[in-house]
Amino acid sequence: MTDPAKVRRHAERVRELVASVVRSQIKDPRLGMITITDARITADLRDATVFYTVLGDAAAQAGTAAALDSAKGMLRSTVGKALGLRHSPTLTFVLDDVQDQVKHIDDLLAAARNADAEVQRLAAKAEYAGEAQPYRLDEDETEGDDETEDDAGGNEGATDSRGGDGR
Numbered sequence: 001m002t003d004p005a006k007v008r009r010h011a012e013r014v015r016e017l018v019a020s021v022v023r024s025q026i027k028d029p030r031l032g033m034i035t036i037t038d039a040r041i042t043a044d045l046r047d048a049t050v051f052y053t054v055l056g057d058a059a060a061q062a063g064t065a066a067a068l069d070s071a072k073g074m075l076r077s078t079v080g081k082a083l084g085l086r087h088s089p090t091l092t093f094v095l096d097d098v099q100d101q102v103k104h105i106d107d108l109l110a111a112a113r114n115a116d117a118e119v120q121r122l123a124a125k126a127e128y129a130g131e132a133q134p135y136r137l138d139e140d141e142t143e144g145d146d147e148t149e150d151d152a153g154g155n156e157g158a159t160d161s162r163g164g165d166g167r
Contacts, residue, residue, distance in 0.1 A: 002045060007043055007045070011041040012039070015036055015050065017082050017083075018039065018079065019036040022036065028070065028071065030063035030064065031068075032060040032063060033054060033055035033060075034054050034068075035052060035054075036051070037096045037098070038050075038051040038096065039051070042089075045087070046087055047090050048089040048092070050093050052068070052095065053095070053096050053097075053098070053099060054095070061095060068093045076088050076091050
């Protein structure tokens, strides 16, 4: 079992190495404006997943994916030598679409804000369908409650359900 701290260190090192090699050694014209955002490595240190973003449209993303796929062998050997592991981890490149998700979430939040503002605007002009106080408050009833409490306290005039006097 590998230490999780060691796995994190190796993943960070893989990210740094891949970014360095992509920037300095890969001369593929298909490679676009790429940023290596993250790397994750399995606990057995055999498989590494490298996340990247590309500035540009779908064609630039496809070209960059093809360039990374063709340079995968060189990148794997460089990472393996630098990490000093018995087995060089296999590299898998995944397009990181965090920016698209962030934009989608921002759009959803803006729509929710607009809907809330519309509800607030409508609520400001709203009136009650009936009276402002829908419950009856008879002052006669509140005074009558005091009288019934006095009568309920004693058993002087009480009769039971059979018609007797309860004795």
